Amino acid sequence: MVKSKKLVIVESPAKARTLGRFLGSGYTLKASLGHIRDLPKSKIGVDVDNDFTPQYINMRVKSAVLKELREAAKNSTSIILATDPDREGEAIAWHLVEAIKAVNTPYRRVVFHEITKDAIEQAFKSPRDLNMNLINAQQARRILDRLVGYNLSPLLWQKVRRGLSAGRVQSVALRIIVDREREIDAFVPVEYWTIEAEFTKEAVKAASSFKAILIGAGEKKKITISDQRAAGDLIADLKPAVFAVGKVTTKTAPREPAAPFITSTLQQEAWRKLRFSAKQTMALAQQLYEGLPLGPEDSTGLITYMRTDSTHVAQSAISETRDYILDKYGHDYLPQKTRQFAGKVKGAQEAHEAIRPTSIKREPGKIKQYLESNQFKLYQLIWQRMVASQMASAKFENITIDIEAGKTHSGTKYTFRAQSSDSVFPGFMALYTEGKDEDEEQKVPKLPKLVEKDPLKLLRILDEQHFTQPPPRYTEATLVKMLEQHGIGRPSTYAPILSVVQQRDYVEKQRGVFKPTELGILIRDILVQQFPEVIDTGFTAQMENKLDKVAEDGYDWVNVVRDFYIPFAKDLLAAREQLEKVPPPIETSEEECPQCKQDKLLIKVGRYGKYMECPSCQFRQSFRIHTGVLCPGCPEQAEIIGRYTKKGKIFYGCAAFPKHKFAMNAKPLPTPCPQCGGLLAEYRDDQVKCTDAKCGYKAKKKDDNNAVT
Incomplete structure (x- = not known):
């Protein structure tokens, strides 16, 4: 077969579709669906005695994808690695080269921060080699996280119970939340x-x-x-x-005005104004970046890359924004000089652009019909922030x-x-x-x-x-702000950190704020006692700085890992020998055992989350959150109860299931709809809405007594 096309590899099919619009028929586009190689799940996969050599394997779930990529590589004149423009993207590109093993097919790396015609053309005119400094920085982080997670988690299984986990950055976030709770408990009002x-x-x-x-x-x-x-x-x-x-x-x-968004400020503002979690914000931003179909425009990248620490904005984007302001608002609203913002935040990675629309002319109202509701809300927030940043004071x-x-x-x-x-x-x-x-x-x-x-x-x-009032508990916004201020984690890690501490039942989100569970407090105390350095905010920030130096200055990543591991290994050995087994906290519910009627059911945590068990007769049932709200239309007039999914998310359904199949994700409220008398529910954005779509009643959540305005 005659090779006639260049193979371009990106992470996602959506990105491939958008990119394909600008590249033409001379290219074949394929998606790797993220990482293609990783450390094995069955063991640590790091040879600590041989300079911490990682033992990467091709991911079994990606075998079909890898086979397709290898076939495409054989039939291509060259391979262009167009993965995301950060350390993770650089590492994915490197792993692709190692896994595909296309010895006779040359490869090059291209980097762009927005998926637009001009940006793509410029990137493909300036291909480069892989940046091993960025790859080594990502590799060092991955190895550090593996050494901590795969050593601390089994320790917690042995000393507390199975299913627990600890992580290098996750545990620091937990400590911050627990320490704030203790400040609140110790606070004496004056x-x-x-x-x-x-x-x-x-x-x-x-x-x-x-x-x-x-x-x-x-x-x-x-x-x-x-x-x-x-x-x-x-x-x-x-x-x-x-x-x-x-x-x-x-x-x-x-x-x-505030500077255009970086990752952390986008997550903070999306929580404050839209009540989007960090995870939700990043998922929506990914969709806006990779491209969405806009009617006659087809699939279009709407924002620049969403993982960035930089407030820098390209001069062309500033000029376009200033032209828009002059045309829309007039001279009074346009400052004489272009507004410049401070450089990268403390501990920032590579100098990217801020998060901004790819075209200011693409006003939110003009494309609203093509976007889902939450996509539109986030795009509008990014667009408004960028335009406002160049307006007069x-x-x-x-x-x-x-x-x-x-x-x-x-x-x-x-x-x-x-x-x-x-x-x-x-x-x-x-x-x-x-x-x-x-x-x-x-x-x-x-x-x-x-x-x-x-x-x-x-x-x-x-x-x-x-x-006087105690310090407030952390919200999504204030915790991200705290992590950023202390230099803990990086833009790509904030959302997973906030998710995992909740999934492990270490932290609960109540009315939008984080409150540690008894289990979370126990884990924090064990880790502080046995590994004071590992979960110290200052020490963790120093590690992030060292990883930055690997990326920016070519520091030896092996020495960075070694300097961390030697004292950590000593603490680990001491903990295994000295730490006594600690029984996990058991919570007693208010619900009486329906079988023996002798005891209150205990709330326990198993492999798939919380469940309830009687201490006398061992009766067991899934964990239930009582709402006191009768299920609408239920012939048995059963209560709506909350249950946990296997992924740790709460949903609400009829207690008479499967006789009556009623379920919803929003929290039901005992107050009836003031408009139609139907069922009211509270949604994540603190909106109270009638569940009857024909009614259309909605209001803002007012207080903890289910009063609405």
Whole structure:
């Protein structure tokens, strides 16, 4: 057979379809479906006595794919490796070369950060050799993770119970969550009081009143009110006071837009605004990057590569964005100079571009009809963030008014303060504002026009009790932010980390926040006691820095692994000899055994997740979460109960199954639909919706008592 075409290998069929649009008939495109070779599952697969040589094997599940790739390679003039532009993609390309073994067919590597015509043409004009520094960095990480996981997990099986796992980065994330929970448990609230006064200008109606907080007494600019008695004494002292405006400060302050997304900030913002998990966000971003059919445009890559630490944006994309802003919003919304953002974040990998749309002209509204709902929401978020990043600053007028209180009983002068911040120019905020991790601050009413020495009339004075609050539990957004700040893991690892600690029953997500289970706390304590370095945040960050040096500077990866393994092996030997067997925590349910009716059922964890068992008669059933909600349409009027799938996900179904087959993924609520009286359910985005599609009722989740707004 005459060889006439070049073979291009990518990871996924979707990427192959999109790429095929731009390459033409001279190329054959094939997908490897991810890695084709890996370490064996049945053993560690690393020869620690021979410079940690990895024992890679061709993956059995990929045998048909590998056979197809080998056949295609034989019939091709050359092989072009077009896998993703990061360490993992470089490693996949290298493994493909090793597995295909096309000795007589030359291969080259091409790299692109967006699947567009210009980017593909440029990449194929500049093929290169494989980058062994990137490959070795990925290889070192894989070996380190294997050495930790395949040694610590059996230790936990032996000392606690089978089915548990520990990982080099996963265990650090668990420690962070547990340590925060202990901070919360140890927190002692401190009482404090505030005094607020409501004023109005003399001879002006009370409708134009405003409020101010007591901030100082005498020369002290800060006042602390510890209890109700102290608050009462201050109010009594203020009864005869005369109030007048003291200092009035007015400042115009700019507010700058946020940088275009990198992986971590995309995951954080998608959680804050869309309630997407990190895993869900990355899956959707992958689809947008690899390409989706847009009617007449066919399959099109909509965003740049979604695993990146860099806020850099190509000049061509900036120019296109600025042209759009000028045309859509006008000169006032376009800054004179191109907006530049700080370089790579701490510990960043290769300098990629930020996550941005491949074309700003492709407005979200224009392509909404071609996208699934969640694809559209994430694309719109990325598009808005990119456009806003090049728009003019917003401007706010910040007013601070100090009010002096004189002629008090004690002769002490007191100071109250009122503040407001009013938008005078929306700038980028006309399109997009960044989400917050905490609750939004209450809007402060606009202050009336006041000048120094204006007399004021006191309408009322109020005291209010407060208590200091413990630190909040982590959400998807704040945990990713914490991992990034400490240099733990990399963009590609955040989503799997958050998933695995939940799958192992170490952490539960309750109302959007992470709470460790008793098992998670036990595992954290064992690992901290026996392997203090391995799950230390600082030590883990240093390891990430060393891996970066392998990738960027060609550091010897074997020495990096050896420096880690020698002390780790000593700790492992000591743990095997010294650590006593620890019984796993057993949780008692409120459900009575239906068979013997003598004991409450115990909640245990087996190979396929949680189950319930009676300690007296060994009656066993799948784990159930009681909702107290009757199943609609059930002839037996059974309850809707929650169960776990084998993958650890919760679904809700009729307790009378299989007699009545009703199931749903959303959590049912006992409050009936206020519109039609039907079943309400709470969805992942904190939306409460009626399950009857014809009704269409929906609202935002309000509180833990199932009240809705």
